[in-house]
Amino acid sequence: MCGTLSYLEREALEDYYQRNREVIINLAKVVSKTLGFEENYLEKEFELETGADVSAMNVYPPGFKPNTQIGLPAHYDPGYFGSLIQNVNGGLQLNYKQKWINLDMPSNAFFIKIGDHAEVLTNGKYKSPMHRVILNNEVRRISVATVHGPSLDTFVKPGPEFVGESHPPAYRGMIYKDSLEANGYHEIDGKSCIAQLRL
Numbered sequence: 200m201c202g203t204l205s206y207l208e209r210e211a212l213e214d215y216y217q218r219n220r221e222v223i224i225n226l227a228k229v230v231s232k233t234l235g236f237e238e239n240y241l242e243k244e245f246e247l248e249t250g251a252d253v254s255a256m257n258v259y260p261p262g263f264k265p266n267t268q269i270g271l272p273a274h275y276d277p278g279y280f281g282s283l284i285q286n287v288n289g290g291l292q293l294n295y296k297q298k299w300i301n302l303d304m305p306s307n308a309f310f311i312k313i314g315d316h317a318e319v320l321t322n323g324k325y326k327s328p329m330h331r332v333i334l335n336n337e338v339r340r341i342s343v344a345t346v347h348g349p350s351l352d353t354f355v356k357p358g359p360e361f362v363g364e365s366h367p368p369a370y371r372g373m374i375y376k377d378s379l380e381a382n383g384y385h386e387i388d389g390k391s392c393i394a395q396l397r398l
């Protein structure tokens with residue numbers, strides 16, 4: 200959507216992105232520890248000091264036939280984490296064991312999921328979920344979705360700690376920027392980053 204933002208809207212968004220990033224970096228520390236590493240593991244692996252975050256504001260019209268109309272086709276997101284806020288509950292679906300599951304999230308909540316490049320680094324231990332949006336609301340839905348990415352120059356490959364005789368590398372390594380480029384900087388074309396990186 201193209202449009203101009205008022206001063207207050209710009210301030211609110213700036214504030215949101217600043218706090219969003221704090222939460223994401225703190226989560227990266229917690230996840231590093233959960234994986235059994237020191238807390239800066241993900242920050243170092245993904246060179247997050249110069250991490251490349253990209254945000255999209257999505258506006259979906261009301262749905263006329265609930266659960267049937269697609270607002271955003273099935274895709275995976277690049278990056279290590281993805282975060283999302285929305286003004287109205289309903290619409291985002293995650294694919295789990297070949298079934299679409301509705302994300303039930305109040306409009307004041309903040310949703311974070313795993314991205315393709317965390318799947319690559321952990322050699323598939325963590326999975327980037329396929330997701331889509333259906334038009335499921337009587338009112339217009341607005342979401343702010345942010346892809347939190349490594350530095351554009353970071354070479355992301357399965358970490359040696361996740362590779363072994365019983366776990367051969369399941370993904371090939373690629374510079375983050377190249378993996379975005381290989382995908383035409385577009386995640387929604389059925390040929391997501393992750394499909395191209397799988398061996």
Ligand SMILES: O=C(O)CCC(=O)C(=O)O
Binds near residue numbers: 255257283290291386
């Ligand atoms: O609007 C949503 O709930 C999700 C948007 C999304 O998946 C994306 O922008 O990549």
Ligand SMILES: [Fe+2]
Binds near residue numbers: 274
């Ligand atoms: Fe997405």
